[in-house]
Amino acid sequence: MKYCSQCGSSVEVKVPEGDNRPRHICTDCGVIHYQNPNVVTGCIPEWQGKVLLCRRAIEPRKGYWTLPAGFLENGESTQQGALRETIEEANARVAIGQLYTLFSLPHIDQIYMLFRGPLEDLDFGPGVESLEVKLFSEEEIPWDELAFQVVAETLKFYFSDMQRNEFRLRSGVIERLPGAERRYRTTLHEE
Amino acid sequence: MKYCSQCGSSVEVKVPEGDNRPRHICTDCGVIHYQNPNVVTGCIPEWQGKVLLCRRAIEPRKGYWTLPAGFLENGESTQQGALRETIEEANARVAIGQLYTLFSLPHIDQIYMLFRGPLEDLDFGPGVESLEVKLFSEEEIPWDELAFQVVAETLKFYFSDMQRNEFRLRSGVIERLPGAERRYRTTLHEE
16 A cells, blocks of 8 residues: 555555554545455355365466355345355355354455355356356365365364264464465364 | 555546446556455453443443454454453453354444453453443443444343353344434344
8 A cells, every 4th residue: 555545645654643553644634544354255055965166267276176255245244245155156045054164364364254055956057256166075075176275174174073963163263384385274263 | 435545546436347346446557446344353251240341432432331342453363353452442351262243234344253251350441442341240231321232232142141051153234224313123144
C-alpha cells in the first residue's frame, strides 16, 4: 500500500497513538488503513464414505486437488460462503453442516473454516476454476497431489474420525517453515 | 474507496471479467481491490459459574458491557487474538478453550468467534478500552446494558448450557432489521 484510498495522498507506516502495531496511515487526511486476515470458507462434500475433490484450473497450485473453498464475501455468512464456493467450483449442492476444521495460517494471513457437507445428489461437475471434480475414498485420495496443507490435514482427520464415526471440530495453526521447500508445522489447539 | 492504494489513480466500481460481483478496480493499473469480512475474536472469561464483562470506554456503545473481543490481527491465530484481546481489555489471563459461538453479522461484514476461556486467576482490571471489568453470575448480567446483540446471544446460550453442563458450538447469523431502533433477527445454523 502506497497511497490513501480515501484521498490519494501518500501513506506512511507507523504506530498510531494508542495502538501498538505499525499501520498504513495517510500523511494528509490521517486515515488509518487497517489490514486484517481473510476468511476462506468451504466444505467437505460427502457421499457414502467418499469426499469430493476439485482439481484446480487456476493458480496457485494449478493441477492439484483441493476441497471446494474460497474467500468469504461481504454480506454473506460463513455457511453461505461455503455453499456458494461448492456450487462455483464443483457445481455441487450440499447441506452445510458441522464446522469441522478451523485453521489459522499466519504466514498468509488466512483463516480456514471447513464444514461437513453431505452431497444432495451426484449431479456435479467442474466449475470454471476446476479442471476435474471427483469422489475419492480414503484409499484413492491423491495425497501427494493435494493443493494445500490445510486440505491434507483436514482429510487426514476426517478419515480418522470416520473410522470411529465420531467427528469433532479440530482447530489449530498451520505454519510454513522457512526454506524454498513446502514444509509445514501443524499445531492442534487443545479443546 | 476512491483511489488506488497501489498507484494513486482513481478507482471505478465494476464486475471484473470472470467474476460476478462489483469490485473497486483501478482505472490506470487495473488492480482489483477486494473487500472482505473481518474476524472479531474474543472469549468468555469464566470463573466458578460467573463470566467477566468489560464496560466499554470507547465508541461504539461506550458505557455498555461486552465480552473481551476485537479484530483479529495479521500474523496471529484466532485463539492468540482472543488471548490478546482479553489481556488488552481486561488485563486478564485465560486458557483459551473450545470455540463456543461462531456468528456472521452480514450487515457490518463481521464474523464473530468467541471461545470459552477459564480465568487463570482473579488478578484482572480495566485496560485502556474499558471503564470497568467485573464478574457476573447469570442473575447479575446487565441484560439491558449489553453493548452488542452477539454478546447477548452468546451469554444466553452460555447460561442455558451451564444448567446442563453441556456446552456445544452455536453458529448462525445475526441480522439487523431495518429501522432506527436496534432490532435483530438471529438464525441458528442446524448442526
